Amino acid sequence: MNPPAVHCQQIHRHFGDGDTRVHVLRGIDFTAASGQITFLAGPSGCGKTTLISVIAGLLQPSSGAVSLFGRDLASMPPDDAVRLRRKDIGFVFQQYHLIPALSVAENVAVPLLAASMKRRDALEQASAILDKLGLGDRLHQPPARLSGGQQQRVALARALVHQPRLVICDEPTAALDHETGHRVMELLAASAVHPDRAVLVVSHDNRIFHFADAIAHMDDGIITHIDHPNSTAA
Amino acid sequence: MIRIALTMLRTDRAKCTAMILAVTFSVFLMQNQCAILASLYRMMTAQIDDVTDAPLWVMEPDTRCFEQAKPVKDGTLERVRSRSGVAWAVPLLKIDTMARSDSGLLCTVTVMGVDEASMVGLPSRFRFGQPEAIRPAGTCAVDPGGYAQLFPGEPVHFPRRIRILDESLVLTGMTEASAPFTGFPILHCSRVTALRLNKAENRTATFIIGDFTPGANRAAVCESITAATGLAAMDRAGFGEMALRFYNSQGVPRLFWITIAIGLLTGTAITAQTFSMFVREHTTQLAVCRVIGVTKARIIAMVLCQGLFVLSIGCAFGTGLTAITTHAAASEPFLRGIVLPPQVAAGTCAALAAITITAVTIMARRVALMDPAIVFRS
Numbered sequence: 103m104n105p106p107a108v109h110c111q112q113i114h115r116h117f118g119d120g121d122t123r124v125h126v127l128r129g130i131d132f133t134a135a136s137g138q139i140t141f142l143a144g145p146s147g148c149g150k151t152t153l154i155s156v157i158a159g160l161l162q163p164s165s166g167a168v169s170l171f172g173r174d175l176a177s178m179p180p181d182d183a184v185r186l187r188r189k190d191i192g193f194v195f196q197q198y199h200l201i202p203a204l205s206v207a208e209n210v211a212v213p214l215l216a217a218s219m220k221r222r223d224a225l226e227q228a229s230a231i232l233d234k235l236g237l238g239d240r241l242h243q244p245p246a247r248l249s250g251g252q253q254q255r256v257a258l259a260r261a262l263v264h265q266p267r268l269v270i271c272d273e274p275t276a277a278l279d280h281e282t283g284h285r286v287m288e289l290l291a292a293s294a295v296h297p298d299r300a301v302l303v304v305s306h307d308n309r310i311f312h313f314a315d316a317i318a319h320m321d322d323g324i325i326t327h328i329d330h331p332n333s334t335a336a
Numbered sequence: 337m338i339r340i341a342l343t344m345l346r347t348d349r350a351k352c353t354a355m356i357l358a359v360t361f362s363v364f365l366m367q368n369q370c371a372i373l374a375s376l377y378r379m380m381t382a383q384i385d386d387v388t389d390a391p392l393w394v395m396e397p398d399t400r401c402f403e404q405a406k407p408v409k410d411g412t413l414e415r416v417r418s419r420s421g422v423a424w425a426v427p428l429l430k431i432d433t434m435a436r437s438d439s440g441l442l443c444t445v446t447v448m449g450v451d452e453a454s455m456v457g458l459p460s461r462f463r464f465g466q467p468e469a470i471r472p473a474g475t476c477a478v479d480p481g482g483y484a485q486l487f488p489g490e491p492v493h494f495p496r497r498i499r500i501l502d503e504s505l506v507l508t509g510m511t512e513a514s515a516p517f518t519g520f521p522i523l524h525c526s527r528v529t530a531l532r533l534n535k536a537e538n539r540t541a542t543f544i545i546g547d548f549t550p551g552a553n554r555a556a557v558c559e560s561i562t563a564a565t566g567l568a569a570m571d572r573a574g575f576g577e578m579a580l581r582f583y584n585s586q587g588v589p590r591l592f593w594i595t596i597a598i599g600l601l602t603g604t605a606i607t608a609q610t611f612s613m614f615v616r617e618h619t620t621q622l623a624v625c626r627v628i629g630v631t632k633a634r635i636i637a638m639v640l641c642q643g644l645f646v647l648s649i650g651c652a653f654g655t656g657l658t659a660i661t662t663h664a665a666a667s668e669p670f671l672r673g674i675v676l677p678p679q680v681a682a683g684t685c686a687a688l689a690a691i692t693i694t695a696v697t698i699m700a701r702r703v704a705l706m707d708p709a710i711v712f713r714s
Contacts, residue, residue, distance in 0.1 A: 188629020
């Protein structure tokens with residue numbers, strides 16, 4: 103049996119010291135399986151963003167262990183962690199975070215260029231995925247000329263272009279209206295879900311929860327319960 | 337990724353232009369002042385350096401530089417020649433006087449009367465005419481800048497006539513004499529001619545110039561001349577250094593150094609400040625690159641390349657501007673000695689580059705060490 107894509111065990115994370123010490127994650131046990139969309143839901147300030155930062159290797163947990171695809175992040179040399187992120191993780195951000203100076207195709211090609219792929223090959227691969235996501239006619243435009251929904255589709259293409267095994271989406275619909283957000287989620291569900299890939303979505307937008315295979319509800323630094331909305335089991 | 341970094345920089349046109357302009361201005365200011373200072377330094381010793389065939393210089397002890405020299409006593413020449421270690425010695429007479437061109441233009445000139453037998457004391461090259469043509473009394477050669485001052489706007493042709501006091505002189509050619517510190521025309525003639533123009537002074541030589549015998553200890557020979565004559569004796573390099581020390585003590589170079597420092601500080605401050613704003617505004621984009629898996633080293637390289645791009649364009653523009661202005665200045669007779677030495681161009685760019693790259697590296701390190709998780713918070 104394959105190990106889960108993401109496995110967190112008793113994750114604690116605090117910031118500051120003494121009187122200003124804030125305990126943000128208070129013993130998180132969490133698993134995200136490949137082939138599924140797993141939601142992390144909860145109110146603002148409950149620790150969702152801190153948890154995905156820890157899962158992505160951007161923050162070290164104060165205690166506890168995180169493993170991605172069976173590899174323990176804590177025991178990984180920093181260079182390996184960067185390589186893992188470059189190769190195996192795709193990111194979709196709430197504010198898209200596209201680089202305004204680059205064209206749509208160049209933005210999507212960034213993860214490939216970061217992996218030292220030749221520019222021409224990277225742009226070809228980027229164009230192919232943009233074509234799939236319905237943006238084939240916008241390749242050379244700057245992101246500023248696109249609508250919010252289109253920009254998020256570009257961000258999605260950037261997250262998927264290097265065929266990662268984990269896609270982390272941080273509030274992917276928060277900056278979009280309901281209809282556009284719904285369409286982006288449909289696209290995410292259609293294009294990102296793959297038997298060898300886990301999709302982790304941070305969101306507090308309950309209108310898109312029906313896309314989830316599992317929803318981990320967080321509050322005050324702990325996971326309170328996990329739902330399986332699409333489960334047929336009674 | 338470097339290409340991406342440069343695209344990010346180029347598309348932020350306002351900041352990119354501001355940074356390039358800051359570097360351009362700084363390089364221009366520094367190079368301009370350095371070029372003038374270097375040219376002045378060169379001019380301070382120009383007439384000493386022009387006399388390439390006489391390494392030994394003897395002069396009155398009060399002399400501080402070529403321009404401020406009082407004549408030596410008659411009979412000095414023989415006493416210098418008689419010293420052991422002196423291969424040969426000849427007189428050189430320098431006079432500052434007024435000349436009038438054939439069109440009536442009045443001009444202060446420096447007349448150099450060289451020994452008519454050996455012709456030692458002439459610049460090593462002539463642009464027009466021959467050195468021998470100034471041997472007869474009443475003839476002389478002029479330097480290129482001097483010709484332009486005496487005959488402004490007129491084509492170069494010889495012979496031409498000028499008057500000094502009540503003497504008529506024929507200009508027979510043009511020397512390649514270096515531009516003097518005073519900016520006055522330099523006329524080279526035989527000492528016989530020069531003596532006819534030296535109405536205010538009875539003495540017949542300003543300097544005794546000569547050479548050391550092969551293998552002689554130069555310092556010992558100079559000491560022996562001083563002991564015997566009471567005059568200052570030194571080799572050409574020593575005279576040049578003494579002249580530079582004298583001019584340095586006058587304070588003018590210090591003013592130039594202050595302007596150069598202002599150029600350096602202003603340029604680097606504006607560049608560093610604008611670059612810091614640029615990097616701060618692009619922190620999130622660089623953080624996204626970090627999150628996506630770009631290494632810290634690559635992020636530093638990206639920021640450094642942006643800095644180097646601005647620096648190289650600014651240095652190129654600044655150097656180009658300085659080259660244009662110094663070239664334009666050199667065509668003016670009084671400013672003919674102003675040049676941009678390659679060492680000055682390279683040195684000023686290197687100084688600015690060193691400070692700017694240090695500042696950019698500090699910023700690049702700061703960006704590389706930032707918390708990339710800010711992308712989830714902004």
